[in-house]
Amino acid sequence: MYSASVTAPVNIATLKYWGKRDKTLNLPTNSSISVTLSQDDLRTLTTAAASTTFDKDQLWLNGKLESLDTPRTQACLADLRKLRADVEQANADLPKLSTMKLHIVSENNFPTAAGLASSAAGFAALITAIAKLYELPQDMSELSKIARKGSGSACRSLFGGFVAWEMGDAADGQDSKAVEVAPLDHWPSMRAVILVVSDDKKDTPSTTGMQATVQTSDLFAHRVTKVVPQCFEEMKKAIVAKDFPKFTELTMKDSNSFHAVCLDSYPPIFYLNDTSKKIIKLVEAINKHATIAAYTFDAGPNAVIYYDAANEDEVLSQLYKSFGHVQGWKKAYTAETAVAGVSRIIQTSIGQGPQVTNESLINESGLPN
């Protein structure tokens, strides 16, 4: 049995991916940018093993056997096996891993109940674990194209720090890949706090929502052809210049723009709820004298607030006043009125890309530990 284990991070977009121009290949209608979050707090650990004794591909996710028979996962596995076959063809001494069945075991270090989309970290870990197992020579940008087919935003989890997903324009997706904007050590003091917002309704799944927006929003085309391309360039510059106020303005405006085209869809899609709006007002109050906090909301009511470590006490003490009663704080401040609607917070920071680890989730029999 051959095996390899890799951990991969969550990323939270500051310039949102919303809209597919090709649903099968997960090709986006606009480029996007994200911050990779620390794996100390949020990561997926995946072990991939290959053996002639395995009789079928199998996946165990958070302790449960899950299907690998989805078109997206199948596309990823086929791509990786093809790349391995190329390697094997070039060197006949190598074991024929490309012909062996795979056992994959994957675990998140954060509760599913946190309401965080884990598919990005999950596919990033899956692809990089198998690439490591297969000893593929491709770099992370190349592998990101495969991760993208699994889950669009997963491609951005193949890098640490600040990451761009260049939309590309080729029909086959060969130029739609993740690239590094700036590594973790360019701006290591970037911090994030996630406010997990309780919600009684089921959100529209992002793939469904994207398709609805692309097809029905009259404002969408303007967003992707005019607004985002300009923001993409400006946000990369703001990151390189470590210009937090500019980064913040662009991040918050893009979050608003994304939710605006959701609302402009027909029927309208709502991800923000009244608690999300309260958090927006709170961030506006925090920024009253100086711009030190940037909110962003994905396809759900949860808020992610970016700030620099230099302003940690100022940002967190303000949030603590309303949400000090929930779990997740690493330090206590002064609580005031307990505002309902947030179930927990996660304090974290910018982090690294996928990491190879010796920690294996598969035992000698090829089964989950």
Place this chain on the structure above:
Amino acid sequence: MYSASVTAPVNIATLKYWGKRDKTLNLPTNSSISVTLSQDDLRTLTTAAASTTFDKDQLWLNGKLESLDTPRTQACLADLRKLRADVEQANADLPKLSTMKLHIVSENNFPTAAGLASSAAGFAALITAIAKLYELPQDMSELSKIARKGSGSACRSLFGGFVAWEMGDAADGQDSKAVEVAPLDHWPSMRAVILVVSDDKKDTPSTTGMQATVQTSDLFAHRVTKVVPQCFEEMKKAIVAKDFPKFTELTMKDSNSFHAVCLDSYPPIFYLNDTSKKIIKLVEAINKHATIAAYTFDAGPNAVIYYDAANEDEVLSQLYKSFGHVQGWKKAYTAETAVAGVSRIIQTSIGQGPQVTNESLINESGLPN
């Protein structure tokens, strides 16, 4: 003492006015369309009186003395006096009303607590009452330009039925006026139910909000230059054709588009709350098999739902299930779960434009009754 009394209606836009290209003249960045609501349920009654014995212009609004010293009201009064002066110049026998001070008394037949913007009906009644007092020869479209200076959407309350406010393009506003799309008797079975939504926050005033959107929303220009002009033509056609499903689609999409550019403003403006969203879902459910109800939301969380009288029981019985516990229903249906967030409903219908009335609010001494 000379006096005249007029009642004027509320109108609710189905294609929203949002954005001024000239703040002083209330010139809009896009044309809009509205339905005039019945004065049986919602109207302003205004009596205007002129006398040489009055020593200053005075206004009593819902029993309280209010200032007339706002630039907008002053602009309206100056315009009307100039038109009266023209009439007097042409006929020396007429009393010189243009030189006399005015006493104006105005009352709404609906509670301010209903949360309905009453400025449209208020200015429409003010302008038409004085125009009647002055026996001005101008038609309603001409007078609508004066009402527009008082409150933009007031110009649409000068007509009954379905009304368009043509934005015009002249710098002085001479072509920015209301016109009739179709009179009340074209589609007299059009009904409306207003769901008054409770909200704990103070909404951004519409003038402030509009300016913020014009200045900061990246999607706004596309809305007013591309989306609205097309909708304007299509909605007029749908009204003329009495095509309720098309009218509904355009109305709901425009409401969504308007709230989308509010959300795309920076900082974002939110008028819809979680209750508004529940109402939207409810209307979507009502329309599941056939399109029989159209929601629209102005600059606040209140919903206005249009429907045809033929579908009244079907529409209202569905709404009654959730909101049967609040006041305002003209007929009872079967209540189910009492959904919180709505404080009352107002059942009404399409209505007529301003009406001259013998009911006077001013006594022989020139003071409020």
